[in-house]
Amino acid sequence: MIQEILVTTQNALGVAHIAPMGVHVKGDDIIILPFRPSITLNNILDAKVAVLNYCDDVRIFAGCLTGRKNWPLVQADVIKGQRLSSTLAHTELELVRVEEDETRPKLYCKAVYSVNHAPFKGFNRAQYSVLEAAILISRLKWLSLEKIEAEIAYLKIGLEKTAGEKELEAWSWLMAEVEAFKAEQLA
Ligand SMILES: Cc1cc2nc3c(=O)[nH]c(=O)nc-3n(C[C@H](O)[C@H](O)[C@H](O)COP(=O)(O)O)c2cc1C
Structure with a gap:
């Protein structure tokens, strides 16, 4: 199954980055597939962690694609990273292995912490x-x-x-x- 999720990462200086990604979920594997070049890819390869934000505010998806990237963030709970403050729930990830590809590497991750913040209110x-x-x-x-x-x-x-x-x-x-x-x- 592919879930459209806002992935938050940060670089070595702690500068956060938000990007919508189609994340593949296969059993316990969570696979992020960024097309090169990608800030998300660089950040995950450097820090070996990321956050999945399950968020129903679609302005953040549209905003990231149209140069509006300044959305409120708070510290993650377990990993060194940040999550969206408006997310309904989030999962913190650690990178497990990388399947290299010139165009679109596969970043296999595992969930290390998940928490709900607000209820899901139905499809729209x-x-x-x-x-x-x-x-x-x-x-x-x-x-x-x-x-x-x-x-x-x-x-x-x-x-x-x-x-x-x-x-x-x-x-x-x-x-x-x-x-x-x-x-x-x-x-
Ligand atoms: C719903 C949605 C899903 C997306 N899924 C992916 C994806 O799986 N891989 C990818 O590289 N870009 C995907 N994109 C496009 C990226 O969000 C966008 O190109 C972004 O700038 C990625 O590059 P970055 O990591 O440098 O920010 C998606 C965009 C949307 C709106």
């Missing part, structure tokens, strides 16, 4: 729309304008029916990015 279609649109934005360079526009038109249906303020704000950041990309293509 607008949150799904924002996540999917954020993934599209992370791949803009590889996709045709037709595909991008068709997918956004579909995702907008669920968004318009079910969004709250946070989802609308996240969506607006992503759409501004798409518009800027389109203007660049057409220039």
